[in-house]
Amino acid sequence: MSESAPGKPDVERLYLEHHCWLQGWLRSRLNSADDAADLAQDTFLRVLRRRQQSGIGEPRAYLRTIARGLMIDLWRHRDIERAWLETLAQVPEQHAPSAETSLLIIETLVEIDRMLDGLRPPVRQAFLLAQLEGMSCPKIAARMGISLATVERHLAQALRHCYRLAFEEQS
Template sequence: MSSRDSSITHLYAQHQGWLQGWLRRRLNDSSDAADLAQDTFLRVLQRRQNLSLEEPRAYLRTIARGLMIDLWRRRDIERAWLETLQQLPEQQAPSPEVGVLMIETLVAIDSLLDELPPAVREAFLLAQLEGLSCPRIAERLGVSLSTVERYIAKALRHCYRLAFEQEP
């Protein structure tokens, strides 16, 4: 066993129970806590860095906190999707398989938008969702037209990179 594997094994043995308890107290759900604790250690395994941690619990807490936020965001998206489905006539409701794909797509879009700076995200959403022109967006945000054009270009480059330049 390599020293890295030994470090991860030791980290797991020493802190898995504590992490799961910490998550359980925050989530009020032992099943979600167990899943997120495992996901936290999976993230540690996926990182290719050396594990010489001075504060292992702070490190694990940081990863787990991000995973909790992802879980809550996903559940918010799922809730919004279900509310949208309730508005549709039954014959127009998509199949469960399509629903799962829609949720996955919405989660990916949410993640993509979250990576953008707030002003860039807002300009992009005003253009895409409200159909506002760049001059109207500039007026609404109180910035110059060239700034809005830069924001939109940045958001579009970001979308393009994620869609076409990442490896599968």
Template sequence: MSSADSPAHQQLATLYSDHHGWLQSWLRGKLGNAGDAADLAHDTFLRVLVARNAAAIQQPREYLATIARGLVTDRFRRQAIERAWLETLAAQPEPQAVSPETRAIVLETLVAIDRMLDDMGTRAREIFMLAQFEGLTYAQIGARLGISITTVKKHLVRALTHCLILSAE
């Protein structure tokens, strides 16, 4: 029996045929664009293919919508980061010509940093940003947030450890 004839393949094919049109229509409503909806519907089914056995899905539309919502959020977040970066470039005194390769690398880096910060706890993220981007000392951070220097150190260690783990991956 070939892999195309396997029960898992048949279950995924059935899931796709039963719900792809609905998912793409649902995404079109969220995104207002048929092309982006088609891309994200495809990406949603790729996630299902990689992540799980289609037979184990009890509520297919809810499951697919949950995956698709995450992909929509990622797309909007990436677009916001890209807009902010382009606005920053446009505000520079001399327009900078950026190659498509450099642009892709910078955007991927910014998205990775955004994900890393989003994965931190709220307090650790706030302390990390105050230390790294505003250059505040432990005492200044503690005073601003109304917490002890020990608490600042604990959260900063947690944030930096998180960064090291992610960079090692």
């Protein structure tokens, strides 16, 4: 076993000692052996990427926390995909996008959802009213029952948040 990658032996031991348990835990919550296997692998990939240097005190709690987040991501992705497919079902077949375009749209929607998830609900609501419904700040203020200044602060906060996620975290 090579010692060249810091933390690698710990991850190997963690995998050997807890992979079967984690996969069983996921299978009991997902009711799918395939999804459980995929998320168990994704959990250990996250552990590898984090390169935790110190030993993990409670390995199952640590793995469960990562896996729970991945389950939530999976469910959200499927909710978005389901909503997209319901929308597509209402579009005449000749106007429907190709399968490749649909996949790109779903991935984009998932990324947008992930970006907006970091916003407080009133900030997200103001942002969506402005961006999706094209509402002006005064109309958003009236709809939400808040001041114009608050709407403007919410929109500025949402734009800063999206900018940070899109540009600053890439570097």
